[in-house]
Amino acid sequence: MTSILLEVKNLRKEFGGVIAVKDCSFNVKENQIIALIGPNGAGKTTMFNMITGYIQPTKGKIIYQEKEITRYAPQKRVKIGFSRTFQQVKIFQNMTILENMLVAMKNNEVPWATIFSPQKVKVQEEENTAKAKELLKMVKLEGKENKLAKNLSYGQQKLLEIVRAVAVECTLLLLDEPAAGVNLTMLKTIKELLLTLKKKGLTILFIEHNMEFVMDIADTVVVMDYGEEIAVGTPKEIRKNKRVIEAYLGT
Amino acid sequence: MAWNFLGADYLLHLIIMIGIYVMVSASLNLMIGYTGMLNLGHVGFFGIGAYTSVLLTHPVYGLGLPFSVGLLGGAAMALLGGYFIGIPSLKLRGDYLAIATLGFGEIMRAVFKNWQSLTRGPLGIPAIPKATIFGYTLATKESMAMVVIVATLICLIVLWKIIHSPFGRTLKAIREDEIAAISLGKEVRRYKMTALCISACIAGIAGVFYAHYISFIDPTTFSFSESVIFVCMVILGGMGSFWGSVLGAIVIILLPQPLRFLGFHADIVGALRQILFAAILITMMLWKPQGLISEETITEEKETKEKAAESGTA
Numbered sequence: 001m002t003s004i005l006l007e008v009k010n011l012r013k014e015f016g017g018v019i020a021v022k023d024c025s026f027n028v029k030e031n032q033i034i035a036l037i038g039p040n041g042a043g044k045t046t047m048f049n050m051i052t053g054y055i056q057p058t059k060g061k062i063i064y065q066e067k068e069i070t071r072y073a074p075q076k077r078v079k080i081g082f083s084r085t086f087q088q089v090k091i092f093q094n095m096t097i098l099e100n101m102l103v104a105m106k107n108n109e110v111p112w113a114t115i116f117s118p119q120k121v122k123v124q125e126e127e128n129t130a131k132a133k134e135l136l137k138m139v140k141l142e143g144k145e146n147k148l149a150k151n152l153s154y155g156q157q158k159l160l161e162i163v164r165a166v167a168v169e170c171t172l173l174l175l176d177e178p179a180a181g182v183n184l185t186m187l188k189t190i191k192e193l194l195l196t197l198k199k200k201g202l203t204i205l206f207i208e209h210n211m212e213f214v215m216d217i218a219d220t221v222v223v224m225d226y227g228e229e230i231a232v233g234t235p236k237e238i239r240k241n242k243r244v245i246e247a248y249l250g251t
Numbered sequence: 252m253a254w255n256f257l258g259a260d261y262l263l264h265l266i267i268m269i270g271i272y273v274m275v276s277a278s279l280n281l282m283i284g285y286t287g288m289l290n291l292g293h294v295g296f297f298g299i300g301a302y303t304s305v306l307l308t309h310p311v312y313g314l315g316l317p318f319s320v321g322l323l324g325g326a327a328m329a330l331l332g333g334y335f336i337g338i339p340s341l342k343l344r345g346d347y348l349a350i351a352t353l354g355f356g357e358i359m360r361a362v363f364k365n366w367q368s369l370t371r372g373p374l375g376i377p378a379i380p381k382a383t384i385f386g387y388t389l390a391t392k393e394s395m396a397m398v399v400i401v402a403t404l405i406c407l408i409v410l411w412k413i414i415h416s417p418f419g420r421t422l423k424a425i426r427e428d429e430i431a432a433i434s435l436g437k438e439v440r441r442y443k444m445t446a447l448c449i450s451a452c453i454a455g456i457a458g459v460f461y462a463h464y465i466s467f468i469d470p471t472t473f474s475f476s477e478s479v480i481f482v483c484m485v486i487l488g489g490m491g492s493f494w495g496s497v498l499g500a501i502v503i504i505l506l507p508q509p510l511r512f513l514g515f516h517a518d519i520v521g522a523l524r525q526i527l528f529a530a531i532l533i534t535m536m537l538w539k540p541q542g543l544i545s546e547e548t549i550t551e552e553k554e555t556k557e558k559a560a561e562s563g564t565a
């Protein structure tokens with residue numbers, strides 16, 4: 001029996017006069033891969049920003065593990081198991097790839113940690129480095145640890161952002177268009193990564209325009225249009241859904 | 252004639268001034284270079300340190316307490332100053348933070364000037380007692396230089412350790428992309444506040460040494476133009492480069508020195524100094540915005556070294 005991890009209830013977001021999300025509800029079941037799809041401007045990113053706490057909904061509720069978290073700050077959501085990436089890549093450009101990873105991992109972060117307990121910090125750092133290298137290997141970024149992140153290609157930067165989000169120990173991983181601007185080989189890499197993470201018990205919610213990618217790995221697809229969810233179902237059901245074909249998939 | 256200046260006394264004076272300014276510049280670099288917070292009021296913390304210590308230790312105009320109390324008090328008050336300015340201004344971003352800190356520096360100067368019952372206002376406080384350490388008075392320039400060097404080294408080591416800790420790495424991440432840092436669960440405001448307080452505290456310590464060395468302070472010592480010089484040191488040396496901020500302080504102290512040998516009147520030297528610093532700032536911005544020692548060359552060095560090591564083993 002799979003229980004519900006995240007519940008989005010009648011979320012609405014108005015920006016001045018613009019209604020970005022009108023009234024959107026859906027559930028995310030534990031240990032599933034859920035895709036959020038829909039035309040440009042449908043309100044997908046806005047939904048993501050509300051779920052992760054970057055913007056406050058005008059109306060509606062967000063429930064996570066049976067607790068209402070609608071007003072939680074983004075950092076507090078990270079503490080209870082959220083991790084996310086952004087539609088526009090956000091990596092630490094002038095830091096190395098390894099540093100990018102290490103920032104995401106837990107270590108003693110009081111300023112005088114290296115003065116009063118250097119040994120403990122060092123041991124943790126070594127452990128984290130090993131773990132980071134393992135993750136980087138999964139997206140074929142091994143051997144580049146000491147390169148500045150800005151020297152990576154766009155696709156590689158996307159991969160780095162994804163594994164960095166994975167490095168935050170999370171229960172729910174949210175990815176905004178992970179496959180955008182990424183070549184076919186890398187696409188395969190991301191697919192494999194997401195399936196591996198699912199096996200490890202993660203729940204993944206992602207936004208994507210690449211239909212092949214969505215149909216390949218999603219357990220459930222949520223389709224949005226004009227700020228509302230117009231269909232929820234398995235990839236097969238969604239492909240046959242008349243409203244979805246009209247609004248998004250075309251013929 | 253000019254060679255008189257090059258006596259041992261003059262060299263010791265330069266060493267002491269360089270030590271004090273290195274503390275200021277390295278502490279300011281923690282904010283500007285590593286955390287990405289432009290602080291245009293650093294002189295406020297320097298001044299708080301100076302005035303607090305003088306008021307605690309001065310036998311006539313203060314409480315006459317020992318220097319160690321003055322040093323701790325100055326550091327603590329500067330840190331508190333950082334905390335209180337941080338509460339309202341860390342809600343602000345980028346340029347607004349710069350304006351807020353600039354305002355803070357000016358407010359502090361106004362306090363030094365107008366709280367006359369405490370600070371003697373524009374008259375300033377003369378005859379500040381020499382620093383003492385373990386009961387030993389630093390009456391000679393040699394002893395003062397030794398203590399300032401030790402204090403500077405301690406501050407540098409502490410800053411080095413902080414910058415090269417997980418905390419320091421997160422500061423850099425915040426500088427690079429605040430939103431991304433938040434997405435990794437970092438309480439950005441708390442990190443900025445901590446960096447600000449550490450930075451303010453070290454500037455306060457530098458202010459204490461300055462006051463007890465020069466032995467006279469007045470509000471004009473802590474004007475906005477001094478903050479500009481502080482920022483100048485960080486930019487010249489290289490924002491976010493540890494040794495850059497040290498080099499920046501050394502250059503800024505040494506560069507105007509020849510002006511004295513040329514026999515200009517002290518007033519003119521002051522004005523010329525300002526012009527010189529403005530020229531440096533503009534030149535650096537146009538010619539080498541990353542500073543004399545840029546953060547990047549350090550990382551690149553690391554990379555090439557590693558590559559060399561790799562090809563060596565291959």
Ligand SMILES: Nc1ncnc2c1ncn2[C@@H]1O[C@H](COP(=O)(O)OP(=O)(O)OP(=O)(O)O)[C@@H](O)[C@H]1O
Nearest residue numbers: 015018019020039040041042043044045046047087
């Ligand atoms: N901060 C904002 N202020 C005003 N309008 C906004 C803001 N953010 C989003 N919008 C508007 O809300 C609507 C939904 O935008 P959103 O970014 O959520 O779409 P999306 O589904 O992610 O689209 P895409 O597939 O192109 O990324 C758009 O019309 C957009 O212009």
Ligand SMILES: [Mg+2]
Nearest residue numbers: 044045046087
């Ligand atoms: Mg979007």
